Every structure is written in C-alpha cells, then in structure tokens.
Amino acid sequence: MSLFTTILVIFLLLMNIFLVILYLSEKRSSRYVAYDEESRSTLKRRVTHLKEELESELVDFDIEEWEKALEESLEEEIKNL
C-alpha cells in the first residue's frame, strides 16, 4: 500500500469518526426531534385524561337543550339590534 493510500485511509477513518460524533451529539441534543418518547408519553397521558373527562361528561349532555339555548341567545341578539 502506498503512502498516499495509507494517508487517505487514515483521513477517511478520522472523518468517519468525526461524523459519527457529530451525529451522536445532534441525536442527543434537545432539538433533535419534536417528540422524544418522554414528551410523547406525557402528551398522550394528558390527552387521554381529557378525553376520558369529556366522554364521561357526554353521557348526560343534552344537545337539544344546548340547541335551544343557542336559538334563544340568537333571538335575543336579533332583538337587541
């Protein structure tokens, strides 16, 4: 192997090590991904909790009553015009 080839191989090897270090540091950086596993599970837990609350509320939710209330408030507004 010529001297040039040896230097080239060493250079490429060092370059690869450098790129691996850069990759690893970026991957561990706080800005690598928007949702890491911990953030994702926190988000999922909070959303699931909210979903459960809303669903339990919907059991007794009277949509017709709401429609009626909205109609009444609209009528009031029209009267006030």
Place this chain on the structure above:
Amino acid sequence: MGRSIVFASGKGGTGKTTAIANVGVALAQFGKEVIVIDADITMANLSLILGMEDIPITLHDVLSGEAELNDAIYEGPASVKVIPGGLSLEKIKKAKNPERLKELMREISSLADFILIDAPAGLEMTSITALLIGKELILVTNPEISAITDSLKTKLVAEKLGTLPLGAVLNRVTNEKTELSKEDIETILDVPVLMIIPEDPEVKRASAYGIPLVIKNPTSPAAIAYKQLAAKLAGIRYTPPRPESPIKRVFKALFGGGRR
C-alpha cells in the same frame, strides 16, 4: 390602569395561545404584574399550554354567574395570573353571555400592568367581544396567504371597533423561499412586524408538558424571540443569552447530561 392587549389572528392555529402564554410569563419574569385571559369561549386552550387543566373554577363559571371573578384568577408559572377558560362542554353551554366579558374587563384592568387577552379565531360574536375588550391589538400570523388575509380582516374590524393595532407577530417562520417576507407582510397589513418567532420543535415539546417554553427551554430560539417581544412591550432592555458554540454543544451532548 393596565394595558389591555388582545392577541388575535382571524385564522386558527397560528399560535396565538402559545404566544400569549409565553409573552405573559416572560413579562412576569421581567417583574410585571400580568393577567392572561382565555377569551376563546368555545375552544379554550390556554390552560393546556400552561398545564392548568385541572382547575375547578373558570371564566365560564364567572360568565354564567356561578362564580366570582376573584375565584377564577389563578397564579400560574412565574407568578403570572391566569383566568382560564373551561374545557368541559357543560361549561361552554352555560357561558352563553360573552358580553359580560366587557363588564369583567373593567374590574380586571386595575389589577395588573398588562392584561393579555387570547381571542378566538374567526369573526364570530366571541371574537368581536374579545376585540372590543382590548384597547390594543397584536396580530399573530404566519407567513402564508390565508393567515395574512384573515389577519388583515381582523385588523380592519378591530380598527372599526376602536382597538389600536400595535403590530404583528410573525409566528412559525422557517425562512423558506416560498414564505412572504417581513416587508411584504408589513406592506399588506399596514402595521409593523413586532417580532419574528422561528419555527422551533421545542414549542411542541413544551406544550406536551404544559410548561411555557420560556421556562421549559429559555435558550431555544422561539423562547428568546418571545422574551424579546415581551421586553419590547414592556420597554425593557433585554440581552438574549448567547447561543452555545457548536463545539460546546457537541461536548455537552456527548458527555454532559441528556435532554432537559
């Protein structure tokens, strides 16, 4: 009397709630008395961004006459005072009188240096009420056509209502070539761009935890921009922290602790 500033956009999803939460907390960090109000009656999200979704009494209870205003004021991060909206459907149903917000504003305006109002998207009655209760307006918009057009409509309506437009906040800016430039947007909206908030993945992460970005990751690019905006509003000189050198970042990431 404090300054009452309404954050509005016209279009949904431009980042109003995130902006108001972070600017409010940043102002409080600068030592200002701040009250943030979630005036988005039907889609209240401020409590989620601030991690306060489990609170018992909300603005909805006050609007329905079932609670006193003082009972719905909570101390949030960095001692910012928060009047959150209710997340429950039952509470939305009860709070059918957003007009009462105007009366409440008279009580609130003497309680803080800054009253920041999170307006709903659109130009429905609740949005108009929010525009009416603020004396000044900040448009939170994105550098794309639909957001700018909707912000323009909001600005024109606000001016008719006598609300003073302070300027626009350009949110989620990626500096792609397809985006409208700051100058283009200033010309279209006819207001100055007060701050450019860069697209920053840390915003999503902070909201997942229910912690405002300026607390969760104060050196992230968007957090710095929010603090600069707060400093501008308060007339305070603020020197942003220097970004870490790439070499320091590499060493820190490899050897010095993981994620915040």
